[in-house]
Amino acid sequence: MIWWFIALLPPLAIALAYGRAPLFAWAGAGFAWLAAAGWAGGWGLMAVAAVLAVYAGVMAIFLLQPVRRGLVTAPIFRAFRAALPSMSQTERDALEAGTVWWEGELFRGAPAWSKLLAYPWPKLTAEERAFLDNETSELCRLTNDWQDNLRQDLSPEVWQYIKDKGFLGMIIPKEYGGKGFSAYAHSQVVTKLSTRASAPAITVMVPNSLGPAELLLHYGTPEQKSHYLPRLAKGQEIPAFALTSPWAGSDAASIPDAGVVCKGQWQGREVLGMRVSFDKRYITLAPVCTVFGLAFRLYDPDGLLGTEPDLGITCALVPAAHPGVDTGRRHSPLSGIWMNGPVRGTDVFMPLDFIIGGPKMAGQGWRMLMESLAAGRSISLPGSNTGMQKMTARAVGAYARVRYQFKTAIGRFEGVEEALTRIGANTYLSDAARVMTAGAIDLGEKPSVVSAIVKYHVTERARQTVNDGMDVIGGKGICLGPQNMLGRAYQQIPVGITVEGANILTRSLILFGQGAIRCHPYVLDEMHAAQANVLGAFDKAFWGHIGYTVSNAARALVMGITGSHFVGVPANVAPETRRYYQQLTRFSAAFAFLADISMGTMGGALKRKEKLSARLGDILSLMYLASAVLRRYEAEGRQAADAPLMHWAIWDCMFKAQNAFEGVIANFPNKLFATLLRRIVVFPLGRPYVVPSDQLGHEVAKLLIEPSATRDRLTSDVYLPTDLEEPAGALEAALAATLAAEPVEAKVRRAQKEGRFDPGLLVGGGVDAVWQRALEAGVITADEFAVLRRRGELRDKVIRVDDFPYDFGLRAALAQIEPQAAAAVKAVA
Numbered sequence: 094m095i096w097w098f099i100a101l102l103p104p105l106a107i108a109l110a111y112g113r114a115p116l117f118a119w120a121g122a123g124f125a126w127l128a129a130a131g132w133a134g135g136w137g138l139m140a141v142a143a144v145l146a147v148y149a150g151v152m153a154i155f156l157l158q159p160v161r162r163g164l165v166t167a168p169i170f171r172a173f174r175a176a177l178p179s180m181s182q183t184e185r186d187a188l189e190a191g192t193v194w195w196e197g198e199l200f201r202g203a204p205a206w207s208k209l210l211a212y213p214w215p216k217l218t219a220e221e222r223a224f225l226d227n228e229t230s231e232l233c234r235l236t237n238d239w240q241d242n243l244r245q246d247l248s249p250e251v252w253q254y255i256k257d258k259g260f261l262g263m264i265i266p267k268e269y270g271g272k273g274f275s276a277y278a279h280s281q282v283v284t285k286l287s288t289r290a291s292a293p294a295i296t297v298m299v300p301n302s303l304g305p306a307e308l309l310l311h312y313g314t315p316e317q318k319s320h321y322l323p324r325l326a327k328g329q330e331i332p333a334f335a336l337t338s339p340w341a342g343s344d345a346a347s348i349p350d351a352g353v354v355c356k357g358q359w360q361g362r363e364v365l366g367m368r369v370s371f372d373k374r375y376i377t378l379a380p381v382c383t384v385f386g387l388a389f390r391l392y393d394p395d396g397l398l399g400t401e402p403d404l405g406i407t408c409a410l411v412p413a414a415h416p417g418v419d420t421g422r423r424h425s426p427l428s429g430i431w432m433n434g435p436v437r438g439t440d441v442f443m444p445l446d447f448i449i450g451g452p453k454m455a456g457q458g459w460r461m462l463m464e465s466l467a468a469g470r471s472i473s474l475p476g477s478n479t480g481m482q483k484m485t486a487r488a489v490g491a492y493a494r495v496r497y498q499f500k501t502a503i504g505r506f507e508g509v510e511e512a513l514t515r516i517g518a519n520t521y522l523s524d525a526a527r528v529m530t531a532g533a534i535d536l537g538e539k540p541s542v543v544s545a546i547v548k549y550h551v552t553e554r555a556r557q558t559v560n561d562g563m564d565v566i567g568g569k570g571i572c573l574g575p576q577n578m579l580g581r582a583y584q585q586i587p588v589g590i591t592v593e594g595a596n597i598l599t600r601s602l603i604l605f606g607q608g609a610i611r612c613h614p615y616v617l618d619e620m621h622a623a624q625a626n627v628l629g630a631f632d633k634a635f636w637g638h639i640g641y642t643v644s645n646a647a648r649a650l651v652m653g654i655t656g657s658h659f660v661g662v663p664a665n666v667a668p669e670t671r672r673y674y675q676q677l678t679r680f681s682a683a684f685a686f687l688a689d690i691s692m693g694t695m696g697g698a699l700k701r702k703e704k705l706s707a708r709l710g711d712i713l714s715l716m717y718l719a720s721a722v723l724r725r726y727e728a729e730g731r732q733a734a735d736a737p738l739m740h741w742a743i744w745d746c747m748f749k750a751q752n753a754f755e756g757v758i759a760n761f762p763n764k765l766f767a768t769l770l771r772r773i774v775v776f777p778l779g780r781p782y783v784v785p786s787d788q789l790g791h792e793v794a795k796l797l798i799e800p801s802a803t804r805d806r807l808t809s810d811v812y813l814p815t816d817l818e819e820p821a822g823a824l825e826a827a828l829a830a831t832l833a834a835e836p837v838e839a840k841v842r843r844a845q846k847e848g849r850f851d852p853g854l855l856v857g858g859g860v861d862a863v864w865q866r867a868l869e870a871g872v873i874t875a876d877e878f879a880v881l882r883r884r885g886e887l888r889d890k891v892i893r894v895d896d897f898p899y900d901f902g903l904r905a906a907l908a909q910i911e912p913q914a915a916a917a918v919k920a921v922a
Contacts, residue, residue, distance in 0.1 A: 097133070102126065110647030113640065120152040158632070166632040173631070174623045176696065190463030191541030193611055194533050199716045200612035202645040202685035206674050207663045209720055214728035215277035215532040224272070225810065228258045229285050233812035238290035239575040245430050247292055255293070256328025261300045264307065269322035276468065276534035280476040280527060281810060287480025288487075288811040291585055294477050295431040299377045300325065302469030303593075304332040305386040305410050305449070312450040312461055317410065321384065333382035335373040335436040336462070342595065348406070350389040354397045354455075357442040365397060365452075366444040369409075373436040375592065380423050380434040386449065387411050387436075388458055404456035409447040417441035427584045463541065468534050470593050471544040475527040478555035478589050480811075481582050482520040485562040487808040488578045488821055489516060490797030491828040492566055495891050500842075502831075503565070504798040507787070512561035513797050514790035518745060519554040521738040521807055525725035526551060526718050542608040546714045549599045552589040559586050574895020578820040601703035604710025609688055612713075615641060616692070642689040646774055648682035653777040667731045670723055673743050677719055680750055683775045684712045687757060690770065694763050705760060711753040719746040734803040737792035744785040751782040799832065817890060827887035834884035837877045844872045861885045 105126065109119055127148055131141035155161050195212075198204040217225065235251050247255075255261065263279050265271025274282075279301050286294035300306060306325050309318055324330040341347040352369035359366060371389055379385065391407040393399065413420050419437040426433050445452040449461070493504030493513060503509050530547045533540055559582050563570040566579060573580045590596045594603065610616050615638035622631035652660060652675075662674040688709060691699055699706060719742070726732075726739045754775050761767035796803050814822040841864065844850060850870035852863045861881065868878040898905075 099130070107647045107651060110643045111651055113644045116152075116156060116636075116640070120149075120156060123148060123152070155636075161636075162628055162632050166635060167628060169635065170623070170628055170631050173619070173635075174626070177620065177623050189611075189617075190460055191467045191539040191544075191611075194538045194540040194543055195720060196540065196542050196546070196608065196713065196717055197612045197614070199681050199713060199720070200608070200685060200688070201614055202641070202648055202682040204678060204681050204720075206666070206678075209724055210663060210665070210727060212529070212532065212536070212724065214724070215275070215528055215535060217278055217281065218275075221274055221278035221281070224274075225278070225281055225285060228260075229282050230812060232258070232260070232293055233286065233289040234814065236290050236293050238292070238581060241290070241292055241430050242428065242581070246432075247296065247430070251293065255296060259326060259328075260297045261328050261331070262306070262322075262326030263297075264301045265310070265322050265326045269318065269326055271322065271326035275531075276472055277528065277531040280472045280531040283473065283476035284480040284483070284527070285810045285812060287477040288484040291429055291477070291581065291588075292431045294480065295377060295429075298473045298477060299334075300332045302473040303334050303377070303466060305334060305384065306332065307465045307469060308386060308408060308449050308461055309410070311465055312408075312454060312457075314451045316446075317449065317451075321410065330383045331378060331381055332384055332386070333376050333378040333436070334386040334388075335371065335376045335379065336386075336388045337373060337375045339372060339374055348388060348390065350387075352389050352391045352407070352443075354391065354393040354395070354404075354445075355442075356397075359442070359444045364444050366442055367391060367409075367447075369441050369443060370439045371437065371441075375424065375426075375433060376436050377431065377433050379420050379436050380432045382413050382420065384410060384412050385420075385436060388462065391455055393455075398452065398455060401456075406458040406462075407455050408449045408458035408461055409443060410449050411441075411443060411447055415441065415443070426588055428581070429585050429588060464539055466593075467539050467541040467544040470548050471530045471534055471540065474589050474593060475523070475530065475547045475551040478551045479520070479523045479527045481586075482516070482523055482555050482558045483808045483811050484821070485558050485579065485582070486516050486520045486797055487804075487811050487813075488824050489513070489562040489565050490804065491824040492569075492891060494798040495824070495827045495831050495888055496566075497888075502798065504794065507791075509565055510791055510794040512564050513794035514741065514785075516558050516561050517793045517797050517807065518738055518741040518785075519558050521725075521735075522718055522722055522742040522746075523551045523554050524807075525721040525742075529721040529724055542604070542611055542713075543717065545594070545599050545603045545607070546717050548593060549596050549604065550714055550718060552586075553596060556586050556590060559583050569892065569894055572894045574897070575818075576820050576893055576895050578824075600710055601707040602700075604714055605688075605706045606700060606710075608710065608713055609692060613688070638689075642686060642693075645682045645686040645689070649679065649686050649774045650777065652679040652682060653775065656778075656781070666723075667727065669731075669736060670726060670739070670743075673719070673723060673747075676747060677716055680712065680716055680747070683754065684709075684716070686774055687712075687754065687770060690766060691757070691761075694766060702762075705757055708753040708756040712750050712757075715746040715750040715753070719743050722746070729806065732803065732806070734796075734801065735806065737789055737796065738803070738807065741785045741789050741793050744782070744789070747782045748784050751780055755780070800828065817887070820891070823887060823890040827884070827891045830880075830884040830887045834880050837873060837880055840877075841867045841872055844870075 105122060109122060114122075124145060127144055128141060131144060136144070153160065154164055195209060198208065232251065232254055235254055236247070241247055259272050260282075262271035263274045263282065265273070267273040279298075283294050283298045286297060306322065309321055313321070321330065325332060336348070338348045338350055340349050350369070350371035350373070352367040355366065355368050356363055357366050357368065358364075369387070369389055371387060373379075373387075376385070387409045388406055389409070391404040392402060393404055394402050396402075398404065411418060417438050418441060420434070423432065423434040445455070448454055450457070454461070490504070490513060493509055494502050496503050498506075504513060526547050530540070530543055533543065559579060562579050563583050570577065570579050570583065610620070615634045618634035619631060619638065622628075622634055657675040657679040660675040660678045662671055662678070666674060691705065691709065695702060722739055722742045726735070729735065758767050758771045758775065761770065796807070812821070813825055816822045817826055844867065845852065845863075850867060850872055852866045864873070864878060864881040864885075867873050868875065873881070
C-alpha cells in the first residue's frame with residue numbers, strides 16, 4: 094500500500110503548486126502524507142513520530158518569519174546584493190518610468206481575462222468624429238503627394254490649413270486653446286492622414302506626441318504653459334524636439350550634448366543660466382520649427398545650484414531664433430518630404446528659465462522623457478504604419494480583383510492569395526493593437542513596455558504588408574509617379590523601423606530586458622529591497638518569487654499535458670474564441686516559468702544573450718498582440734464575417750510564439766535545463782501549433798477582393814477620393830465596374846466555348862475587341878456592352894504606369910526659372 098502513497102506524492106505536489114497554495118497548506122499536506130505513508134508502511138509509532146518531528150522542524154524554519162529570515166534569507170540576501178550590478182540614476186529612471194498594464198498580467202502565468210474584457214474599447218466623441226470626417230478628410234483632399242514631392246514640401250495652403258484648424262494642438266487642453274482630444278482620436282487622425290501620404294501625417298503627429306507640448310503639459314511652469322501652449326495650439330509656434338545625437342542614436346541616455354551652469358548676459362542683465370553645446374540630427378520639423386525641446390546633460394561644477402556636479406539629463410525649450418542656434422538645413426529621409434534636419438549650437442547661453450519646469454527640474458529630463466514619450470510612441474508610429482497597411486489592404490485588394498492574367502483575376506491565384514492573406518490579417522492585428530494601446534493611454538496608463546511592443550511589431554508587420562503589396566501589383570509598384578499608390582510607402586518603410594529606437598535594439602534589449610523587470614511581480618521588489626538593504630522586504634519578495642516559479646512550472650506542465658482544455662475562462666467570451674483564451678493562458682504560464690529559469694540560471698549574463706532575450710520578448714509581444722485581437726473581436730460585436738481575420742491572426746501569433754519558445758530552449762546554455770523545459774514543461778506532448786491553414790487563408794484573401802462590411806471595417810477611415818484621376822478613386826470605381834462586368838464576361842466566354850460566335854482575328858482591336866464581336870453577334874446587349882466598356886476604361890486607368898519626358902522635364906523647368914539658366918542650359922546642350 095505504501096507504493097500508492099508514493100505514487101500519490103507527485104500529483105499532490107503538482108496540485109498544490111498549480112493552485113498556488115500557501116506554504117502552511119504545503120506543510121499540512123506534507124504532514125498528513127507522511128503520517129499516512131508511515132501508517133501504510135508499518136513504520137511504527139516512534140518512527141512515524143520522529144519523521145514528523147523532523148519534518149515539522151524543517152517546515153518551522155520556513156514558516157516562522159524571524160527564523161527564516163535569519164537562517165535562510167539572510168545568506169541569500171547577501172549573495173543577491175553582491176551579485177546585483179550597480180545602476181545609474183538614468184538606468185533606474187528608464188526601468189521605473191511609466192506603468193505596467195495588461196502585459197503584467199501576461200507575465201504572471203494566469204492572465205485575468207475578465208480584466209481584459211472589462212477594459213473599455215475606445216470610442217470617438219461626436220466632436221472628434223466630426224473632426225475626423227471633416228477637417229481631416231479635407232486635409233487629405235488638399236494634399237497631393239506627387240506635387241509635394243516635386244516641390245519638396247507641403248503646399249502653403251496645406252501648411253496654413255494645418256495651423257488654422259488646430260492640427261498642431263490636438264492634445265492641448267481647451268483651456269489653452271487646443272482641441273483636448275483623446276489619445277484614441279489623435280491616433281485616428283494620424284492613421285487616416287497616413288492613408289493619404291506620409292508628410293501631413295508626420296507633420297501633425299510629431300507636435301502631438303514627440304514635441305514639447307506633452308512635456309509642457311506634465312512638467313511646465315505656469316508661465317511656460319500660459320505662454321507656449323496657446324501659441325502651439327493656434328499654430329503660431331511650430332515645435333520640434335531635439336534628442337538624437339550622432340554619437341548616441343538608440344542609446345539616447347548617453348547623449349554627449351552638454352551644458353554647464355554659469356552666469357551670463359540675457360536681455361541686458363546678468364542672470365544664472367547654462368552654456369550649452371549640442372549637435373542633433375534626424376529632428377522632425379527642425380528646418381521650420383520656431384521652438385524646440387532640447388535634451389542635454391547638465392553639469393554644475395561650481396555648485397551654483399547645489400552640491401551635485403553632474404545634474405543629469407535636462408530638457409529645455411529653446412526658441413529657434415535664439416542667438417547661437419543653427420537650424421534650417423534638411424535631411425532627405427528616403428525622399429520623404431516632411432521637414433527633418435539637424436539642430437546645432439556651440440556655447441549657446443540660455444537662462445535657467447528655458448528648462449522645462451524651471452530650475453527645479455534640472456537633471457530630471459530622462460524621467461520626463463521616459464514617462465511622456467512612451468505615450469507618444471504608443472500612438473505615432475503604430476498609427477502611421479497601421480494607416481499605411483489599411484491603404485495597402487484596400488488598394489491592393491481591389492487591384493487584385495481588377496487585374497487579370499491568364500483570363501483570371503490575379504487575386505484568385507493561390508500565390509497571390511498568400512500575400513493578400515498576410516496583408517489582411519496583419520492589418521487587422523495591427524489595428525487591434527493600435528486601438529487597444531491608445532485606449533490604455535486614455536485610461537491614464539503610460540505603458541513603456543507596451544509602447545515598445547506596438548512600435549516594433551506594427552512597423553515590422555507594416556514592412557511585410559507593403560512588401561506583399563508590392564509583390565501583388567508588380568511592375569506598377571516600381572515606377573514612381575502620381576498613379577503609384579505604394580511606391581512612396583515602400584521607399585519610406587525603413588523610417589518607421591529606424592526611428593524612436595531602432596527595431597533591432599528594441600527587440601533584443603527592451604521588450605524582455607525591460608519587460609522582465611517591470612512586468613515581473615517580484616523582481617523589481619527584490620531589486621529595490623537589495624538596493625535599500627531591507628531584509629524584510631527582500632524576504633517577502635524572494636519567497637513569493639519562489640512560490641510563483643514553482644506554481645508556473647506546475648501550471649505549464651498540467652496545461653501542456655491536457656492541452657489546456659480544462660483552463661477556466663470567462664463565460665461571456667465568444668464560443669469560437671474560448672480555446673484561444675485557454676491556449677494563451679498556457680503560453681503565459683510556460684513563458685513565466687521559462688523567463689524565471691532564464692533569469693535564475695543566467696543572471697546578468699542574460700542581458701548579453703541578446704538572441705535569447707529577443708525570443709523571450711517575442712513571446713511576450715505575441716501574447717499581447719493576440720490579446721488585442723481577441724479584445725477587438727469582442728468589442729466589434731463578434732462579427733462572424735470578420736472571424737477569418739481573427740482566426741488567422743491568432744494562429745499566426747501562436748505558431749510564432751511556439752517557434753520563439755523552441756528558439757530559446759534549443760539555444761539554452763544549460764542543456765539539462767533545456768531538456769527539462771522542452772520535455773516536461775513547455776512541450777510535453779510535442780509542438781501542437783501549426784501555420785494557419787490554406788483554407789483559412791483563402792477566406793481572408795477573399796475578403797479583400799470584393800466589397801463587404803468586413804472590408805469596410807478592416808479599412809475604416811481610409812481616405813477615398815472620388816476623382817478618377819486619383820489611384821485610390823480609380824481603384825474603387827474599377828472594382829465596382831469589374832464586379833458588374835464579370836457575369837457578362839462569363840456569358841461571352843460561355844457563348845464562345847459553345848461556338849455561338851467566332852471572334853475571328855482580334856488584330857488591332859485591343860484586349861477588349863472580343864466584346865465588340867460579341868455585341869455584333871447578338872450575344873450581349875448594348876447595355877451589357879456598355880458595362881464591359883466601362884470596366885475596360887477603368888481597368889486601363891488602374892493598371893497604367895506613369896511616364897515622363899526623357900529628362901523628366903528638368904531642362905524645361907530650368908529654362909523657365911530665369912534667362913540666365915536658360916542660356917546656361919543652351920550652352921551645355
